[in-house]
Amino acid sequence: MPSPYNLEVEYNCGECRVRAERLFCNMGEPAVQALDAVKFTGLYPKGSLLFVEGEEPRGIFILCSGRAKLTTSSTEGKTLIVKIAEPGEVLGASATILGKPYEVSAETIEPSQLNFVKRDDFLKYLNTHAEACLHTAQQLSEKYHSAQREIRSLGLSQTTSEKLARLLLDWCDRGGELTAKGIRLKVLLTHEEIAQMIGTTRETVTRLLSDFKKKKMIDVKGSSLFVLSRPQLEHLVSV
Amino acid sequence: MPSPYNLEVEYNCGECRVRAERLFCNMGEPAVQALDAVKFTGLYPKGSLLFVEGEEPRGIFILCSGRAKLTTSSTEGKTLIVKIAEPGEVLGASATILGKPYEVSAETIEPSQLNFVKRDDFLKYLNTHAEACLHTAQQLSEKYHSAQREIRSLGLSQTTSEKLARLLLDWCDRGGELTAKGIRLKVLLTHEEIAQMIGTTRETVTRLLSDFKKKKMIDVKGSSLFVLSRPQLEHLVSV
DNA sequence: CCCGCCCTGTGATCCCCATCACCCGAACCC
DNA sequence: GGGTTCGGGTGATGGGGATCACAGGGCGGG
Numbered sequence: 001m002p003s004p005y006n007l008e009v010e011y012n013c014g015e016c017r018v019r020a021e022r023l024f025c026n027m028g029e030p031a032v033q034a035l036d037a038v039k040f041t042g043l044y045p046k047g048s049l050l051f052v053e054g055e056e057p058r059g060i061f062i063l064c065s066g067r068a069k070l071t072t073s074s075t076e077g078k079t080l081i082v083k084i085a086e087p088g089e090v091l092g093a094s095a096t097i098l099g100k101p102y103e104v105s106a107e108t109i110e111p112s113q114l115n116f117v118k119r120d121d122f123l124k125y126l127n128t129h130a131e132a133c134l135h136t137a138q139q140l141s142e143k144y145h146s147a148q149r150e151i152r153s154l155g156l157s158q159t160t161s162e163k164l165a166r167l168l169l170d171w172c173d174r175g176g177e178l179t180a181k182g183i184r185l186k187v188l189l190t191h192e193e194i195a196q197m198i199g200t201t202r203e204t205v206t207r208l209l210s211d212f213k214k215k216k217m218i219d220v221k222g223s224s225l226f227v228l229s230r231p232q233l234e235h236l237v238s239v
Numbered sequence: 240m241p242s243p244y245n246l247e248v249e250y251n252c253g254e255c256r257v258r259a260e261r262l263f264c265n266m267g268e269p270a271v272q273a274l275d276a277v278k279f280t281g282l283y284p285k286g287s288l289l290f291v292e293g294e295e296p297r298g299i300f301i302l303c304s305g306r307a308k309l310t311t312s313s314t315e316g317k318t319l320i321v322k323i324a325e326p327g328e329v330l331g332a333s334a335t336i337l338g339k340p341y342e343v344s345a346e347t348i349e350p351s352q353l354n355f356v357k358r359d360d361f362l363k364y365l366n367t368h369a370e371a372c373l374h375t376a377q378q379l380s381e382k383y384h385s386a387q388r389e390i391r392s393l394g395l396s397q398t399t400s401e402k403l404a405r406l407l408l409d410w411c412d413r414g415g416e417l418t419a420k421g422i423r424l425k426v427l428l429t430h431e432e433i434a435q436m437i438g439t440t441r442e443t444v445t446r447l448l449s450d451f452k453k454k455k456m457i458d459v460k461g462s463s464l465f466v467l468s469r470p471q472l473e474h475l476v477s478v
Numbered sequence: 479c480c481c482g483c484c485c486t487g488t489g490a491t492c493c494c495c496a497t498c499a500c501c502c503g504a505a506c507c508c
Numbered sequence: 509g510g511g512t513t514c515g516g517g518t519g520a521t522g523g524g525g526a527t528c529a530c531a532g533g534g535c536g537g538g
Contacts, residue, residue: 072387072390072391072394072395073395074391074395076397078395078397080390080391080394080395082387082390093380094379094380094381094383094384095380095384097376097377097380098377098380098381098384100384103383103384103387103388104387126373126376127369127373130366130369130372133369133372133373133376134365134366134372136376137336137365137372137375137376137379138336138337140333140376140379140380140383141332141333141334141336141337141379142333142337143383144333144342144379144382144383144386145333145334145337145339145342147383147386147387147390148311148321148342148343148386149342150390150394151311151319151321151386151389151390151393152311152313152319154390154393154394154438155311155319155389155393155438156311156312156313156317156319156438158315158317158496159524159525160524160525190484190485190486191485191486191487192484192485199393199394199395200525200526201525201526201527202485202486203486203487203488203525203526203527203528204524204525204526206485206486206487206488207487207488207525210486210487210488397526398494398495399494399495429514429515429516430515430516430517431514431515439495439496440495440496440497441515441516442495442496442497442516442517442518443494443495443496445515445516445517445518446495446517446518449517449518
């Protein structure tokens with residue numbers, strides 16, 4: 001099958017190979033088939049806006065592959081990246097359920113496959129499929145959980161280096177690759193975006209990273225970031 | 240019926256007068272009766288710890304009356320108040336659903352009635368009562384929504400006065416009483432607690448409040464706080 | 479090839495607010 | 509009545525980081 005953006009596309013949830021690994025999608029046949037019936041599969045290039053903060057909820061997006069950043073921004077143009085969504089996550093569920101405006105914006109940062117379900121269809125689906133409802137509750141719990149982590153990081157950190165250290169440690173836990181040189185992280189974000197993740201400025205991120213380098217805690221080679229001394233990083237984090 | 244702490248107690252959800260107003264409890268007969276069968280009603284004085292951050296989830300608490308503060312704290316002893324929970328809210332649901340440790344601590348700040356449901360019972364209840372599951376999803380959506388607001392406030396505010404102004408405006412929206420002198424708020428929190436809500440120090444809150452007073456934006460009489468000029472407060476808030 | 483754009487790196491400056499230190503009044507309780 | 513505790517009010521000080529300004533480097537596109 002020809003697939004744009006070099007994406008492996010799976011149009012049929014029933015045949016999806018990775019379904020079992022996905023918190024939400026891992027449901028029994030009836031629920032999956034019913035989902036297949038109402039969803040619209042879409043392919044999106046990097047930088048696609050799925051929905052915008054404040055907009056009335058049109059429905060939910062299930063992130064099948066790729067990644068998306070969830071952001072919120074002030075009228076002054078300052079932007080905060082709330083979360084980088086990974087495959088398997090459901091985007092826009094809370095707003096869709098409550099019928100309130102989306103509380104964040106969602107934008108793909110890689111070519112991505114997403115399954116869209118219209119609001120009415122989704123609500124009907126939840127009402128008729130208890131299993132889907134349960135999985136949605138789990139998804140929402142996860143989302144709340146990670147929002148809570150973000151709150152801790154933003155509210156309890158004393159200094160900006162603590163926030164940055166916490167972010168790096170977070171990355172180690174979820175995508176670190178062990179090498180001889182230390183834990184290798186692929187950094188696909190610019191300093192600007194890292195700054196937006198921890199609520200600071202681009203310059204400060206640059207300065208802190210080179211400070212970490214000077215102290216031999218990390219090393220940067222191209223888009224790879226090596227964590228040389230995890231203990232030192234942890235030492236910066238109080239909480 | 241004799242009731243400790245001057246609380247009106249309702250032991251029977253089926254007969255609860257305010258049930259219809261409560262997002263979660265407003266369910267049909269079967270779901271309510273099943274809830275009645277597994278819940279334990281408890282009365283708690285001010286300052287009761289319902290659960291503690293990091294603890295394995297024992298179950299959920301439904302806040303029938305009273306209020307509770309949800310907090311998270313660093314090892315250094317710094318505390319952040321994440322939310323003041325109001326009657327009708329379900330506490331500890333996300334941790335209970337995921338089987339992960341509670342992500343916040345919950346402590347009553349008024350004498351409160353709470354209905355407790357053990358984890359296993361709650362999970363069974365969700366599995367057998369689709370309506371309850373749907374209402375739980377709504378509850379979780381609400382929680383996520385308010386967490387998102389908190390993230391915005393913590394991450395996007397430029398200054399502390401902005402955060403404080405935002406908090407006051409929030410209070411106006413949810414519990415303001417219109418009087419000739421302006422919007423009256425009953426402040427039941429100490430400066431210390433206000434500081435913990437916006438991630439700053441007690442001294443700064445004191446200074447900012449007296450600054451606001453000097454600028455005739457607010458006035459304080461005992462535990463009443465009058466918002467004299469809402470527009471001026473809004474002007475401090477950029478987002 | 480060279481121009482423009484985006485990302486990174488760094489210096490200088492300034493100000494907000496955390497921190498420490500102390501005082502005061504009110505409530506509370508031996 | 510005299511401690512004691514708790515909440516509120518204020519001054520002095522210092523540092524962290526936002527802000528502004530500019531320089532270099534990689535990279536794509538005309």
